Amino acid sequence: MASPLSGLPGSPIEPAEAPFVTGPSAIDDEILGQLLRKALERGGDFADLFFEYRRHAAISMEDGRVRSVGGGVDMGVGIRVVQGSAVGYAYAESLELNEMLAAAQTASRIAQSGGGVAPVAIRRLDLKNRYPVAAQVVDVAGADRVALLRRADAAARAEDPRVVRVDASLVAVHKEVLVCSSTGAVGYDIQPMVRIGVAVVASDGQRTESGQSGGGGRFGLDYFTHVSPEAHGKEAVRVALVNLDSRPAPAGTMPVVLAPGDSGILLHEAVGHGLEADFNRKRTSNYTDRIGQSVASPLVTVIDDPAIVGSRGSINVDDEGEIPIEHRLIENGILRAYLHDRISATHFKESSAGSGRRESFRDVPMPRMTNTLMLAGEDDPESIIRSVKRGVYAKKFSGGQVNISNGDFVFSLTEGYLIEDGKLTAPLKSANLIGNGPEALTTVSMVGHDFELSDGMWTCGKDGQSAPVGVGMPTVKLDRLTVGGTAV
């Protein structure tokens, strides 16, 4: 599938609608100062206020009929007081001053140092917009949003008579955040999001299999001119039909070639989480104390890039009010950096944080990935496949997980092929792949020149909080990875 992430028109024209920004309840500098003073009245190193307004619109279609239409608004403010690495946290689900002050007081109890810290003068951060959107999907008329799903549904059904069921969904979000910390910096951002998903079941009378396709990102309606609803419908059918012919995957350790794009989930699990600095501050990650050391093959360069236009993981400002920048995590195999939030940046005496993210105003921020990518190499993708005598070509995935401490990671293959004598042969039944982060990446022996960004569908979970992320990589060969099939 083509990457939708090029040639976007226009500049940001979304109007603000959050009541803390516009209208009679708008939060002014006076109230910000008052809340910060209350939060820090018992002391503390710093405090921050995270105002969030989230309006969403969702449609689900089942077998060609709209099953439900949903939508709603969620709004509130999370208040945090930090002393050392100790955090006091509370939130209010309203902009009533007394409720916000009560939350500030609850959060303040963490601090014991007594002396109040006066916040400095409030100043607004000037942010670049990495996701200018002309027409937000959340504002598109309901009938027109239904029509998008109907196009996906019809395309899937028309594709093949073996399709027995099609479900499709469209979720659009308009989110505004305003972050103000006791440094005085105020970051304000509008964060649009759209996501379409199509799920197909196909049956040939003997076997029943499923296929899915989804995508989106911080786009408006223009997303669907880059990737049509029909394309997702057809892609879901293609995967289901491939799986109708699948045979049991092999079991054991063998070479694995990762297809470009979605395979980036391997980076996310194998190295990304282990480089989140909270785990290294707590010395629970197997990358603890390894900055400057070789942790991967010299062919491997991994970055976390919050600035990819329209990508699902991109952010203009992080959820602690810091402007996020590109981080080179691994450069030619050498571990260069962790991903920091404010607490870990202070601990490691790092100047830049910028990776502090949270699911909502009800949650504390922590170091998180944005868009995690492996940069392209020089190998021809065809020759990478040709170099494998017997192994697995891994193309699509349903998700992954990592054990931070020992570095073991898994990811679940939903479309894969056996490689025999340098050629893709039989499609394989779903199977897990398992490896160990630092060990797996040292076995990277070829890196393709065909970098691809995965279309926006990934949600990362950490400590019960989910966050939208992006991944991407070129075709990559790992000499040894364990494949969890049933065929011995």
Place this chain on the structure above:
Amino acid sequence: MELESVASHAIEVLRSLGVQHAEVSVGVGKELEISVREGEVELVKEAASSGLSVRVMVDDRVAVSSTTDLARDSVAAFLARAVDMAQISEPDPMAAPPDPSELAREIPLLALFDPRTDRVNADEGIALAKRAEAVAFAFDPRITSSDGASFSRSSSHGVLATTGGFLARKSGTYQSLAVQAIADDADGKKRNGSYWTGARFFEELEDPEAVGREAALRAIRALGSAKMDTGVYPIVFDKDAARAIVGLVAGCVLGDAIYRRRSYLAERVGTRIGSDRVTLVDDPLRDRGPGSRAFDGEGRPVTRRVVVQGGTLESFLLDSYSARKLGLVPTGSASGGGGIPHSSTSNFYLQAGDVAPESLIAGIEKGLFVQRMMGFGFDPVTGDFSRGAEGFLIENGQLTVPVGEITISRNLDEILKGIDAVASDLDFKTAISSPSFRVDAMTVGGA
């Protein structure tokens, strides 16, 4: 603010807006979350929340919405918007709520709310977490760090009201205490051991000492962990891992999965789907059960149901919609009142056997004891199962060396039919639960 009056008022407003059917759910909750690490407090989070969610049906068209603003004026405006939203939906008569005659009249009294839990304050939570973590560190000098210990508790009260005349309240508490201990291995790897306890009632929590000790023990026992050889072996699932298998079956007996053709069990009612050791029960009426409910999300009465009896699939778990889609009778298994109702399990468990868990490994010449699994490798449409695993090698009836970075795979249908022993160690700390059990064979992907 009285929840009943907010809910009743919302139903009145909806009737005045011409809504034929609606369910309104109003709830309030409060939470406390504590984490400590290396003896120091890392997080104290305390907050209260409230919310109203609604499903409306106008001319058979469905819309759902939710708000956190319970002020009367706001609720009225919010409901009007939800009714407008239904216009872009499409008529679906099957989405109608139960007939009023089918609604629960007597609501059983279940012990689900513990005032003691509700009162646990930050200082108490901190003390419990610190104690548990300290025990883990003191257990063995090889415990070198900790991801910390955490305590959390939540309390909630909710009211469900429907245009069919149903109005009832549910209240509940739950708390948990968890420790993750880390040991440094010889090869530079870290080994983590985690353990937790959870319950609705404070007195049912395991001691912080027991939690800390078990977490430390698990980290220490994982030292020296290695891959095992690829092959086909008998597998013993510790109850924490066994629960995950039972959870997969749970997802495949729900009406939603059946009518959406997302279950390999869709055509299997009345047939054998497991060995005769496999009896699976859904029991919403357990006192103190984490998954208990006195009525379902549509206001229907609930009852204990044997879903699989001695290996034979007896019935699915159905809400109104999935039952109508399938031409079956609803089983009172809806959740999601105020949203789109969907079929769900309550307390769903594999019935305990009568042998001690230690006896499961006896007689196994070479096999795998699975303590923890990773990943999401399960396809409900086919039943194909493949996940990462950690645990211990079983040799000549004994647990010998720790193993990890391996996968275990087999189709779930074959796994259930291969269960040849079930232990007696069932507990109910989670809504889906299982005793330890043994499977005759699975493929291990390893070295």
